[in-house]
Amino acid sequence: MSFNSLWFILITVLWVGYFVLEGFDFGVGILLKVVAKNQAERRAVLTTLGPLWDGNEVWLLVAGGATFAAFPEWYATLFSGFYLPLFLILISLIVRGVAFEYRSKYGKSEWRARWDNAIVVASLIPALLWGVAFANIVRGVPLEKSSTGAIEYAGGFFNLLNPYALLGGLTTLSLFVTHGAFFLALKTEGDIRTRSNAIGIKMGLVTAALAVAFLGWTLASLTSKGSVVVGSLIVVTAWLAALAANYKGREGWAFLFSAVTTAFVVITLFLALYPNVMPNITTGGVGLDIFNASSTQYTLKVMTVVAVVMTPLVLIYQGWTYWVFRKRINPNQIANPESGVLDSIHS
Amino acid sequence: MNALDLARWQFAITTVYHFIFVPITIGSGFLVAGLQTAWYRTSKEKYLRATKFFGKLFLINFAIGVVTGIVQEFQFGMNWSSYSRFVGDIFGAPLAMEGLLAFFLESTFLGLWIFGWDRLSKKVHLITIWVAAIGTLLSAYFILAANAFMQHPVGYEFNPETGRAELKSIVAVLTQPTAVSAFFHTIPSAFLTAGALFTGVAGWMVLKGRDSEAARPVMKSGLIVIVLSFILVGVTGDWSARIMTEQQPMKMAAAEALYETKANAPFSLFTLGTLDGSKSVFQIALPSVLSFMSTGDVNGTVEGVNDLQKEYVAKYGEGDYKPNIPLAYWSFRLMIGFGGLAALFALLTLWYMRKGGLPRGKFYLRTMIALPFLPILANSFGWIFTESARQPWVVFGLFKTADGVSPGVSAGSVLFTMVTFTLLYGVLAVIEFGLMLRTIKVGTDMTPVQTGETKTLTMAY
Secondary structure, three states: OOHHHHHHHHHHHHHHHHHHHHHHHHHHHHHHHHHOOOHHHHHHHHHHHOOOHHHHHHHHHHHHHHHHHHOHHHHHHHHHHOHHHHHHHHHHHHHHHHHHHHHHHOOOHHHHHHHHHHHHHHHHHHHHHHHHHHHHHHHOEOEEEOOOOOEEEOOOOHHHOOHHHHHHHHHHHHHHHHHHHHHHHHHEOOHHHHHHHHHHHHHHHHHHHHHHHHHHHHHHOOOOOHHHHHHHHHHHHHHHHHHHHHHOOOHHHHHHHHHHHHHHHHHHHHHHHOOEEEOEOOOOOOOEEOOOOOOOHHHHHHHHHHHHHHHHHHHHHHHHHHHHOOOOEOHHHOOOOOOOOOOOOOO | OOHHHHHHHHHHHHHHHHHHHHHHHHHHHHHHHHHHHHHHHHOOHHHHHHHHHHHHHHHHHHHHHHHHHHHHHHHHHHHOHHHHHHHHHHHHHHHHHHHHHHHHHHHHHHHHHHHOOOOOOHHHHHHHHHHHHHHHHHHHHHHHHHHHHHHOOOOEEEEOOOOEEEEOOHHHHHHOHHHHHHHHHHHHHHHHHHHHHHHHHHHHHHHHOOOHHHHHHHHHHHHHHHHHHHHHHHHHHHHHHHHHHHHOHHHHHHHHOOOOOEEOOOEEEEEEOOOOOOOOOEEEEEOOHHHHHHHOOOOOEEOOHHHHHHHHHHHHOOOOOOOOHHHHHHHHHHHHHHHHHHHHHHHHHHHHOOOOOOOOOHHHHHHHHHOOHHHHHHHHHHHHHHHHOOOOEEEOOOEEHHHHOOOOOOHHHHHHHHHHHHHHHHHHHHHHHHHHHHHHHHOOOOOOOOOOOOOOOOOOO
16 A cells, blocks of 8 residues: 555544544534533533543644645645635634633623533534535535646635535534534433433434435445445444434443444545545546645655554543543532632632 | 735734743643642642642633644645645644644643542642643644744755655754754743743732742742743853854844944844944944854854845845844844843842742832733744744745745635634633633632532532
8 A cells, every 4th residue: 555545544534533522522512502501511511521622622633734744735725725614613613612711710600601602603613614624525626727836726715615515514513413412411410411312312313314415415426436335334324323322322332333423424535535635626627636635755654653653642542531531420510510710709 | 915914914923822822831831740749749738729720820821822723733724825835745744743742642631630630649640740741842842843944944855846845854854953952942931931920920929918828939939940941041042043143144144133244243232223234323232242142252253134135146046035124133132131131030039039038019029920921022022033034935045935825815815814813812812811810819729619419520611
């Protein structure tokens, strides 16, 4: 296997890691006000994410950095081309991170209500836009060769909002909401758990319909389908297993299967893409693939050594964090839920 | 303004802003780890109080550092796509390594530290803050190595066929003296900043009569950190200046607004005038100091801007190779000046405290509270100097900033994102500063945790 293919696989792995992990973060954020009705419950919901969200988000930074290192042409074309959607994602991630860290510092209800709204909106926007972005990558976008020989994006913002991409966005949005509900059902006790389970099954059915439509559309527009069919079948099977586990009250299995589903949605999209990384939708136009977008073999080799040594280590210590914080959170465990750490002021 | 100017402004705004929080985070991460180690070793409750209190300040900063850091990594692709294509083969590698080796470590172990007070043994919990702190150092190293490539490209070859720079030796990129000296200049500056923050907060505690048991050791250690860091900053600054003179002589000439090549070149502390090469109205200058800074020899010859301009035209072709000289001149002085002022204050206060006393004067303590702003300004001016005085190059001698901008992104798009980032960052700065003040006002007291039927969590959002 060439280093170019290996790096295509590694980039896939990084995006799988990102969407499996931050996918449920987004879902939990979106569901914050639906599953949690009072301060203790809201704080319990956010505490399930507390030790995890930042580590989850690093998968995005590494996916971005690795794309820069391994496929600089892809990085440059994608990020300058999908300018406004990426900007909206960045703004959302900024607001969301700060909201998590700052919201419970004060007990004032307006302060918290504002941050809660911020968390909901700033989780929803990226959950939707990532799907839109990836669907566009798979579908192909208009690309042009510039005077310097670079392959640049040649569509505008609204070009990205085509029906197929919007369906992709709704699919990831709905998938992440369900994934988040399954996570909360596994990580909480009491009413939050009951509500999350109920939302999980409802949103799970919506997701099933959207995913079948989206993957069907993806298949219909491809010429060679073999591996994509297999990927899609795994997605569907894993999702049915997740819903069945949820129905039977097996929360651990439901979450595990929704993680497998999320992983295989990403894998299937990358299979549909291979060996391209950014196909050109304009007939006869040149697109970006794993060869013309890549770094030199030397850089790929260096990065392979780093990735092969470091990734298992990261998985071990991140896995350990999940183990340390495996216990369910009960809203009763939140001491003084109405007040924040900065409320007690001396005269 | 065109897309290029706006993209430059955007980079300047987002980067200077990001770097307000980074040094505080790096330095205070280690200082908090030190306090917790003191608690672990002695079991004295004052150290636990101080750990938790400064831990809060550390985390309030860290949050902003993290979220603004995401922008840093993505704006190369968004606003500087031609630059990304040109250097991606080299520049992407340290960025990816930073994520894989450092960001994962910082974020995961910090999560363990914040929420692990009642889940981990005392010892393992202490280790988590140290690991997170070491993660911040690794992160700094990789990004400084990437920046060092822009100051002094090494370990690469230009491929005329693709028109791109290609990596030939990652070891050269990661170990070149430009990177090493920058690291050992930046890290002590971060400690100096955190030391000033600790001192400022301790000053406030003394002024308000809070927790004097903890205030004294915090103040003293903060001051010692400032003085020791400043010595290191000075030594590595001198080292960096010599490297800079050799690699980027134009930058050194701009730092002194030295137009004509000179032996025994003086270093001016202050100039009234236009700095355009005409005679200045008024100047205080230290004879031969610039020669010594640049070459290590008081008689050394320092090349002036005009000769260098001619040299560069001969080497790189027609063009203006002069950076913004007044900006270089003043940012260089303000960097040294603000840092030096902080160190001087620390030294005086330590002298005053040598027999066990504490400064009590209201004016003196108020000045102490403002101390953290000095190193923050010094850090900002240091980066403004080193980045702006490299212009017109983005990668020195190899690639110009003007050629790096994204050709497909309109000025309107850059303006829109720049304004939005600036407004959002402004709002976040106000909130962050408010929370810092509030945290300081609440102080080191720990409200006892209520115990109900279920064991309550020590830490919850």
